[in-house]
Amino acid sequence: MGMTMTQKIFAAHAGLDKVEAGQLIEADLDLVLGNDITSPVAIKEMDKMKVDGVFDKDKIALVPDHFVPNKDIKSAEHCKCVREFAYRNQITNYFEVGDMGIEHALLPEKGLTVAGDVIIGADSHTCTYGALGAFSTGVGSTDMAAGMATGKAWFKVPSAIRFNLTGKPSEWVSGKDVILHIIGMIGVDGALYKSMEFTGEGIKNLTMDDRFTIANMAIEAGGKNGIFPVDDLAIAYMKEHSNKPYTVYEADADAVYDEEYTIDLSALKPTVAFPHLPENTKTIDEIREDIKIDQVVIGSCTNGRISDMRIAAKVLKGRHVAKGMRCIVIPATQAVYLQAMEEGLLKTFIEAGAVVSTPTCGPCLGGYMGILAQGERCVSTTNRNFVGRMGHVESEIYLASPAVAAASAVAGKITCPCRL
Numbered sequence: 001m002g003m004t005m006t007q008k009i010f011a012a013h014a015g016l017d018k019v020e021a022g023q024l025i026e027a028d029l030d031l032v033l034g035n036d037i038t039s040p041v042a043i044k045e046m047d048k049m050k051v052d053g054v055f056d057k058d059k060i061a062l063v064p065d066h067f068v069p070n071k072d073i074k075s076a077e078h079c080k081c082v083r084e085f086a087y088r089n090q091i092t093n094y095f096e097v098g099d100m101g102i103e104h105a106l107l108p109e110k111g112l113t114v115a116g117d118v119i120i121g122a123d124s125h126t127c128t129y130g131a132l133g134a135f136s137t138g139v140g141s142t143d144m145a146a147g148m149a150t151g152k153a154w155f156k157v158p159s160a161i162r163f164n165l166t167g168k169p170s171e172w173v174s175g176k177d178v179i180l181h182i183i184g185m186i187g188v189d190g191a192l193y194k195s196m197e198f199t200g201e202g203i204k205n206l207t208m209d210d211r212f213t214i215a216n217m218a219i220e221a222g223g224k225n226g227i228f229p230v231d232d233l234a235i236a237y238m239k240e241h242s243n244k245p246y247t248v249y250e251a252d253a254d255a256v257y258d259e260e261y262t263i264d265l266s267a268l269k270p271t272v273a274f275p276h277l278p279e280n281t282k283t284i285d286e287i288r289e290d291i292k293i294d295q296v297v298i299g300s301c302t303n304g305r306i307s308d309m310r311i312a313a314k315v316l317k318g319r320h321v322a323k324g325m326r327c328i329v330i331p332a333t334q335a336v337y338l339q340a341m342e343e344g345l346l347k348t349f350i351e352a353g354a355v356v357s358t359p360t361c362g363p364c365l366g367g368y369m370g371i372l373a374q375g376e377r378c379v380s381t382t383n384r385n386f387v388g389r390m391g392h393v394e395s396e397i398y399l400a401s402p403a404v405a406a407a408s409a410v411a412g413k414i415t416c417p418c419r420l
Helices: 005-014 039-049 073-088 103-109 124-132 141-150 175-186 201-205 208-221 232-241 306-316 334-342 345-351 402-411
Strands: 024-028 031-035 060-063 118-121 135-138 152-156 160-166 195-199 225-227 259-264 271-273 281-283 295-299 326-330 377-380 396-399
Touching (some): 005 024, 005 135, 005 195, 005 225, 031 039, 031 103, 039 073, 060 073, 060 103, 103 208, 103 232, 118 124, 118 141, 124 135, 124 208, 124 225, 135 225, 141 152, 175 208, 175 271, 175 281, 208 225, 208 232, 208 306, 295 306, 295 402, 306 345, 306 402, 377 402
Parallel strands (some): 031 060, 031 118, 118 135, 195 225, 295 326, 295 377, 377 396
Antiparallel strands (some): 024 152, 271 281, 271 396
């Protein structure tokens, strides 16, 4: 019986020849991640442990991104706690305002995540780095503390689901539509504690940004992680961004999967997740009624990369957002912000009546920069649309791609660019 990609990575990091689904292992960690919400809890736990510093100052990343620039005194105190810990322990990869970004877009950009790594982060969307062929998953702050102290973590080896991707997406269909389609198909618990492993010739038709988006939302299907094979495009990305050595793992031909699905990318349509779960999906063709909206958010660790900015600007170019519409654009990192400025995308956004924010998670988790009032509706390129996620419990969030979000901002209702 062979091993999946994830199982091979785990075996290597546990010093074992073979692992099986359900097995408990202790694995060496290549990177431990925390942000301004989760790190203070982990830091307090480390204080209780009375350990002498961190296991490796180069293998910890601390990224204040949720409430920064600080929105209030409490968030300022959280960031101060993280900042002082980073300085005290000489953490190499601490990113302050002006150099920071939304963590899951920032770390690959900075070259801190590569194929074959085992990465934990005290944030559920840490599964993003599977796009590069790494095992990465979210953990609690206590596990983060143990990881920072010891460089190790306990795991139950997950079983796997294989998604065989074929074909080429049509215009206006992106990685966001692919993962929303999958979640709509299997449900928010369809991959519970399983590795979502993507294979097939269709992968070559997905950009790295598409893959980051898909892996990012594996957790929304309950997945332990999402992971892609390491092809020439992934290798080129790592060579451009990182000096770290990487290791390519491939699933065995006789690897065991709990389920297998084949998805023809050419058959997919722009897809929207309706309130209040990511599984409540409809294609743009299935939306018959006019759903008026009050706000659009384009950004987040899911869809705040430069390709997302470009597609939104393409839709907004020469157009204006609907009267009364609030359209908020949030580049995911300083580098994305700068590139968008140099390409004239920020000018396009502003001329279209949108506002552009510094990198921050902001409204995605109801932090700030776009909180919803009672009865308001928002089309967002973020990853969750739970009750009260962006503000009032009687507000509504519709998850969509940057193309659909930008088109909806122009129309004042949910639509796609092909209908403008």
